[in-house]
Amino acid sequence: MEFSDAKQKFIQSWGALGSQWGINKTMAQIHAFLMISPESVSMEEIMDELKISRGNASMNLRALIDWGIVYKDYKQGERREYFYAEKDLDEMAIKISRERTKREIKPALKVLKEVSSIPANKTTKEKHFKQQTTSLYKFVAKADNALEKITEYNDNWLGKLLKKLIT
Amino acid sequence: MEFSDAKQKFIQSWGALGSQWGINKTMAQIHAFLMISPESVSMEEIMDELKISRGNASMNLRALIDWGIVYKDYKQGERREYFYAEKDLDEMAIKISRERTKREIKPALKVLKEVSSIPANKTTKEKHFKQQTTSLYKFVAKADNALEKITEYNDNWLGKLLKKLIT
DNA sequence: TTGAATTTTCAAAAAAAAATGAAAGTTTAG
DNA sequence: CTAAACTTTCATTTTTTTTTGAAAATTCAA
Incomplete structure (x- = not known):
């Protein structure tokens, strides 16, 4: 080519x-x-x-x-x-990750926290709603946390992550 | 609310x-x-x-x-x-990840492999191009690999990942 | 200052993506 | 089979997103 x-x-x-x-x-x-x-x-x-x-x-x-x-x-x-x-790919990926977290994950968490706080009583639908949005909140919060930890290393985070995954 | x-x-x-x-x-x-x-x-x-x-x-x-x-x-x-x-969030996230990998990462890898294979000689621009796309290829391949490993656990992968990150 | 070089803004136009809805297609109970 | 119940398709319309380009703003050298 x-x-x-x-x-x-x-x-x-x-x-x-x-x-x-x-x-x-x-x-x-x-x-x-x-x-x-x-x-x-x-x-x-x-x-x-x-x-x-x-x-x-x-x-x-x-x-x-x-x-x-x-x-x-x-x-x-x-x-x-x-x-x-930015030509350092580690740095670039970290910046993109941080920006997307800020723009997408944080607002999503806010909404999930809010909507999962409705009173749990009444209908099956309401109970199920509360239960689902609560799990979703926990899941997303955990993912957000993991992402933060991963990119925390800064230098060669991807290599380090891979090493951890192998063991 | x-x-x-x-x-x-x-x-x-x-x-x-x-x-x-x-x-x-x-x-x-x-x-x-x-x-x-x-x-x-x-x-x-x-x-x-x-x-x-x-x-x-x-x-x-x-x-x-x-x-x-x-x-x-x-x-x-x-x-x-x-x-x-699908209500199992682990399962859901894995499916989304697999689908996006298939649709986005794999084709990107193919392109990166292709374009990074041009002969390395001649101008600075060409050398730099080859060098950049090669690093990019390696980086994306590594990320793809990590993603695969992470979702490989299937059951409670996010929890397990978090545990690995702490140690 | 002034004014030429350059960048930014934003209303309008163009392009792209998504949604509609009616006709065509499919399925199955009788 | 047949026809009613339901789903899919896709040309057309609507909405959303992106792009344009010219006017306004900015910057800085002289």
């Missing part, structure tokens, strides 16, 4: 994967492009490479920065901003 | 969560409704409760069945089909 085909394929696939993960396609594509760029890259170049508008590039770059997986770079005597991706 | 409010809130929130995870809202809502239903439920009831069309209900129920987290139930002497959700 040619380099340019490989690059294209990688960017497209990363974009498609992003969509499945609730991240928009362009955001994932910009991320892919930055990951494979050895130097930091201007918005202009990104627009050009991905054939997207300035507004789109600007908004999605900001989102990536908010997620903490892309950084700005200022070059000596230049107005223009340059961007580069 | 009233039971009916709690139920509403749970279904709505589960639906919203689904969207963030690349699962469509209705599918997640049907799943939520089934999880809190003590008895298996007909399509009619689902349509009624969630205010959705027959076609929508039919398609999303099928998707849930494909994922292996909802089952059909046939009642003695009745034409109508009834549905119920």
Whole structure:
């Protein structure tokens, strides 16, 4: 396979994967492009490479920065901003995990705690509801906990996790 | 909080969560409704409760069945089909994990293997591309492996994982 | 300051995804 | 078989999400 085909394929696939993960396609594509760029890259170049508008590039770059997986770079005597991706995969995965936890798991826990607190009496339906949402709360809380512990190591967490799993 | 409010809130929130995870809202809502239903439920009831069309209900129920987290139930002497959700949360999480792995991680690995196989020579860009996609491949493969190991226990995997993490 | 270079914002347009509903298909009791 | 009961399909419509692009805002060198 040619380099340019490989690059294209990688960017497209990363974009498609992003969509499945609730991240928009362009955001994932910009991320892919930055990951494979050895130097930091201007918005202009990104627009050009991905054939997207300035507004789109600007908004999605900001989102990536908010997620903490892309950084700005200022070059000596230049107005223009340059961007580069977090390239340490451990670090990247931890940041994504933390962000998703904050945005998705924490709010879910809040709701589960709330709805599982209804009085347990009355109908079978109510009892069952309380019971199910309570287990769900416990389960999600436990998972959240596990995730926190796993990424706590920071350095080479995935390797360490694997080691623990083997024994 | 009233039971009916709690139920509403749970279904709505589960639906919203689904969207963030690349699962469509209705599918997640049907799943939520089934999880809190003590008895298996007909399509009619689902349509009624969630205010959705027959076609929508039919398609999303099928998707849930494909994922292996909802089952059909046939009642003695009745034409109508009834549905119920997998209620064992360990089992449910394992099924979701397996399905997502199959649909997302495996194809991603295939692409990463492919694109990281370009010849390593020539420009810095090409070298960097090869290097990045190779690390990415290794990382994702490792994560896939860990996930497989974690869910391998089947019974109470989350509890067991947590125990391993503590030591 | 000023103004050119650059980025951000956001209303409108376009694209993508999801939902509808009626017709077609399937199943089974009689 | 037949027909009623029920489910599935899919072209069309609706809703949601994403993208565009031009105007407004910002930044900084001179």
